[in-house]
Amino acid sequence: MTTNLRDDDKVLLVKVDHSAALAADHDALYELARKWWKASATQVQPVRRVLAIVNNKVLAAYEPYRWEVATDPDLLGRVAFHGDVAPDADQWVDTDVSHLFPQGAANPVRYTTVAALKPAGGVPSPDRDDPMGQAVAPLAGEEPLILLLRINKSWHDGISDVDLYDVTRHWWVMSATKAEQVVRVLAVANGIVREAYLPVAWGPCPVPGEEHRIGFDGVVAEDRGRWVGADVSSIFPPGSQNPVRYVRAADLDMPTVGSLSGDRSIVVSSEDTSSPGLPELVNPLLKAFEADLMWAMSRGAQELFHSNTIAALLTEHPRAAAPLAGLFADDDAATEWNVWREWKHLDLVAESASGRDRFVVENKLYSVPYPAQLANYRSKPLPWAKNPGRTGDSETSYYLLSLMAPAFELPSPWRWVPYEHLLRALGRLDPTHFGEDATLVERYRVLVRRLVELKDAVDPQQDVEGPFAVKEAFGILPSKYFLGPIQRMRFSGLAQLISNEFGEQLPLVVDISKAEGSITYTRRLSDDRAVGWQFQGGQLRLFVLVQDAGLAGKGDRLAAARAAIADAEYVSLADFSSVATVLGERLGPLVQGPGEWRRFAPDFVYRYCKVDPTTSSAQLAEALSELTLHVKTWGTLD
The missing domain is CATH 3.30.1460 (Yope Regulator; Chain: A,)
Structure with missing residues (x-):
């Protein structure tokens, strides 16, 4: 396409579809194209060309010489460029980029490379080795990776192409930096490759509390026939629950184009495959915790903070908090709850106004009680049962609410409720029904989501091959x-x-x-x-x-x-x-x-x-x- 740019030089595409009609001339179009775009000030620095896109075709091409970061409070996180019409603009204009903006993709900004914009069938330049045979490359100096994503829970026979793409592309716990090296994404279900994609752009998960997850926009790879139907089960280590697996492209013994019957296997010539490591999984979450005022307020009390929050929601907003009550009671439509905190060393004791439901909750955040402790708590006097006996009150439900799974069988009648279930119940709450507490309910839900995500991320089952020792990992x-x-x-x-x-x-x-x-x-x-x-x-x-x-x-x-x-x-x-x-x-x-x-x-x-x-x-x-x-x-x- 051009001789003065390398195939791996970065290009930024900006969609100006609706605004382009307002541009009376080239100067007006330039003003529309250059600002203000939601993008990282660091990521845009190496961009060599900015292309203005209308109806999935290049309308204008610019060479940026300086980037500006917005200072207006309403535009924070956005950037603009100062530049000139690119000297090779004629080679870019009218280029079809529809493959870089998949159907349904809402983000108007895309990062790509010169190589990815070559016409179909274009040959990569001699100074670049593309192991996949399709015009795409990681950033200069980085090793191409194949990314395998297990979608076992979402896959089913007859899944549509659109649904398959949607469940594959987001949201995954992995490093955005590592993602820049990925040249193919393989959707894997039950050990078999179901589809192969060319990732075009990566972006962060927009859900608060899931800052460590990212997703991609992409297109079906031209060489999908080399992958689809192949068995890759040997690449995932036994016992690993992490659905993300990196493989160096150079280490793959590539399958030949063949049938889609699943009788082909892809093997790795080296044992150097990996899942995301602990820092990659956890550091973005830890930074998010540090910036969360509600987490800072909860630190001193830990599980007491959570018990108090649950008690307050049941007491002050019983109707709105019905899904929360449903974690522990059948009478989740109760309009009034009597709640006791720290009753005889029991974290939370509650009774519906009708007396139909009564429950005890022992709440643990970063620890799990000993079996003997739970057995002892069964005989604690309750507001409605002064002498419940060694096996507990038969009219009362006993729950262990904990972030981590107990490593032993709970003594009867205790039942375990994980924080994942608490998060699910919080997800069913409608904050608008909580009046002045609406924002607090939303913030608390985000806090619990981060705690659950952190617990899952540090679980050694996510990376069974990685070192167990925290300091080493x-x-x-x-x-x-x-x-x-x-x-x-x-x-x-x-x-x-x-x-x-x-x-x-x-x-x-x-x-x-x-x-x-x-x-x-x-x-x-x-x-x-x-x-x-x-x-x-x-x-x-x-x-x-x-x-x-x-x-x-x-x-x-x-x-x-x-x-x-x-x-x-x-x-x-x-x-x-x-x-x-x-x-x-x-x-x-x-x-x-x-x-x-x-x-x-x-x-x-x-x-x-x-x-x-x-x-x-x-x-x-x-x-x-x-x-x-x-x-x-x-x-x-x-």
Whole structure:
């Protein structure tokens, strides 16, 4: 198209469709085309040409020499350029760009490259290697990527082309910078490629609370026949729940054009495929939290803030908050609720005015209570039941509302309500029915959405191949406040991974101490003895609880007595060979010498090995599953 531009030079397209009719001459058209466009001041700097688009054809072409950022409060986030008519304008005018503005796309701004604007069948210039054979390229110096997106939940036989495109193009948790390297997007359902797209432009999700998600506008790829129907299931690692997968284009053993019967497989010649890493998933959310005044107000009280908000909505707006009441009660049409906060240490206790519905809510945000705590709460006196008994009041529903899934079976009659369900109920509220509190309801919904998104993003099941250790995965967190909560969330996700690997729900305890998360498995042997394993701070411990009468407590004498019992009776327990089989060199040697035991007061005696911080979540879950089997069977096979 032009000899003085590179194929990978950036071009900005701006639609002036409706305004163009008002332009009496070229000067007026220039004024319409140059301002004010919602675009990043950083992204527009490398743009070499700005094309004014009318009815999907280039009407005028400009060469920008300076960009201006709007200062008017009504125009914040918008830019304008100063420029001249491009010297090669004749080569651009009348170019059809309909493939860059898919049907239904509302954004009038598109970034693209010189190569993407070449006529169909155009040959890329010799200084650029296009591995896909279609005129498209990432930014200079970046490696082309193929992006695989799993759409299993949305896919169904007979899905229309429009619906398939719509469910594929948004909204995905991934880096906008990484997206610039993508040259093909593959829609994958049940391991099979259903469609291949050429991404033209990427943009952020407009939903508050989902700032870490992006989507693309694009067109069906010309080489779709190389992809559609191919099996790519081997590219997604077993156990990973992340629907996003990057593959370097150079590492793909490309399929040949063939039938769409699904009998072809695409394999990767290198193991260097990846899902978005933790910083890519989480950092945009953490920055959004820092800018959220409601989150700042909630920090001091944490779950108390949420319990108080729920109580206030049920008390002050019972009709409008009916979907919220429906989380815990059948009588979601109740016009009045009696609500008690912190009643006998119970977070929230409520009764409908009719007396038909009564419920108790134990609310946990960054932690989950111990089973014994929930069992104890069942017998707490209630406003309508002074002596409910050890199993709770039969006329009352008991709920654990928590951001993270409990790593154990809840004692009856407790039932789990995840914050995802709270978010769903908040989504059914109509803020206009809350009077002066309408804005607060909307802001609270955004806060809960961010919390749910953060929990999902840090779940190790999203990237089972990545390092589990928070410091190794993140480096330096942009917000120190979230270090503890993220540790809890990571370890809660690890607990589920271990149970999945083991094949049953294990009674695992997740905790935190000195900003370090921990996970513990305990097997009770008798009233005064137990054995188990614990992982914390890179230490993998095999332990004994020595709870004999007169031996619990602080002091060297008691510690030596407990260690002597451990050395006499439990040396064979401190066997890490099952873990070494899984981790290999990632597991260090036993730190203690013969006869040496570490201890925590009042009864914890242990030996440990160090685990390499680069160990992946999948490797760690497998190792801890094997260690669980060792502890469960220890002493039973002798």
